[in-house]
Amino acid sequence: MAIEVRIPTILRTYTDGAKAVEGKGGTLEELIGDLEARHPGIKDRLVDGAGLRRFVNVYLNDEDVRFLGGLETPVADGDTVTVLPAVAGG
Amino acid sequence: MLTISQDLVDRIVAHARADHPDEACGVIAGPVGSDRPERFIPMENAERSPTFYRFDSMEQLRVWREMDDRDETPVVIYHSHTATEAYPSRTDISYASEPGAHYVLVSTREEDKVEFRSYRILDGVVTEEEITIVQ
Numbered sequence: 001m002a003i004e005v006r007i008p009t010i011l012r013t014y015t016d017g018a019k020a021v022e023g024k025g026g027t028l029e030e031l032i033g034d035l036e037a038r039h040p041g042i043k044d045r046l047v048d049g050a051g052l053r054r055f056v057n058v059y060l061n062d063e064d065v066r067f068l069g070g071l072e073t074p075v076a077d078g079d080t081v082t083v084l085p086a087v088a089g090g
Numbered sequence: 091m092l093t094i095s096q097d098l099v100d101r102i103v104a105h106a107r108a109d110h111p112d113e114a115c116g117v118i119a120g121p122v123g124s125d126r127p128e129r130f131i132p133m134e135n136a137e138r139s140p141t142f143y144r145f146d147s148m149e150q151l152r153v154w155r156e157m158d159d160r161d162e163t164p165v166v167i168y169h170s171h172t173a174t175e176a177y178p179s180r181t182d183i184s185y186a187s188e189p190g191a192h193y194v195l196v197s198t199r200e201e202d203k204v205e206f207r208s209y210r211i212l213d214g215v216v217t218e219e220e221i222t223i224v225q
Contacts, residue, residue, distance in 0.1 A: 010187050055185050057147045064147045084154055085187030087115070087133075087167060088144035090179040 001077035003031055008084055014042040023081075028058065029071040031081065046083065047071065055086040092192045092208040093222045094118075094127050094166070102196055103204050105132050106170035110198045113143040113170050119157050120165035127165040127192075135169075142181070143169045166208075168194035176205035178216050186211035192219070 002022035007015050015021050021039065025031035036043035046056055051071055058065045059082040065073045075081065098118055106114045115135050118127035131153055136146040157163060167188060171179070176195035178186075186193060189212055197205040210217045 008187070010189060055187075057150065059147075059151050062151070064151070066147070082151065084147075084150060086144055086147065086185065087117075087150060087187070088137075088142070088185045089169060089182035090142050 003075055003077060004080045005031070005035060006080065006082040010085055011042060011045055011083065014039040014045070024077075025075060027071065028060070028065055028069075028073045028075055028081070031075050032071075055088055057084045057086050058082070059084070091220045091222060092127075092166070092194070093125075093224060096223050096225055098127055098130055098166075099206060099223055101130050101132075102168050102194065103206065106196045106198050109135065109170070111140045111172045112138050113140065113172060114196075115143040115145065115167075115169035117153065117164045118166035118168070119160070119162040122161050122163050125165060129162065140172050164188055164191050166194050167191045168196065170196045170198055172198050174199065176207045178209055178211060183211055183214055183216060 002024055004020055005023050006020045007018060012018065021035065023031045023034045025034050032043050032046055046053060052058060060068060060073055060075060061080055105116060113135055116132040119129040119131060120126045134146045134149055135143045137144045174197065176197040178193065178195060193209045193211050195207050208219050208221050210219060
């Protein structure tokens, strides 16, 4: 068992085109670190110095992690993490 | 080039007029690979602002999953400008994140005239495209 991470089109350049990849970790931050080890460059698209990037939505199962614990959100085998770039502009 | 039905154009414009002076936004989904906008999905502007829009994150998850289940993609992503021309702003360009989408801009700055234009936005480069309206 692992954590399934669903990757949006715009980030599939980091995953050889894969729509979903697997990862592991006890928190979202550890999971992103694990992804970075196999998909270098992806971390920088998800986080910056202040935490999760403002215009990237990350969901744990059915919840936006911003309403959970952000990067500290606990994750476990069997969870699904979905990444969606925010649709926004001016 | 964007090919879109008159009915969908009318619905986008009606949504933009209804939410004026705030910006309106939404998606038109279509079958993967078809480049054909078919299913109109008006979205909530979580910012409720005359100068900014952002899809509500939970609504976006629901809609994106539904498109996934139906083998659809966001063929059109539209929003309105309420005081400026229907051309992508700097923030529109920097946050554009669906490389396959037609970005439709509508301006409601004039009450009796509609500006309806479509663009590709890729890696910070904006390319306006022709629109063919079909019945």
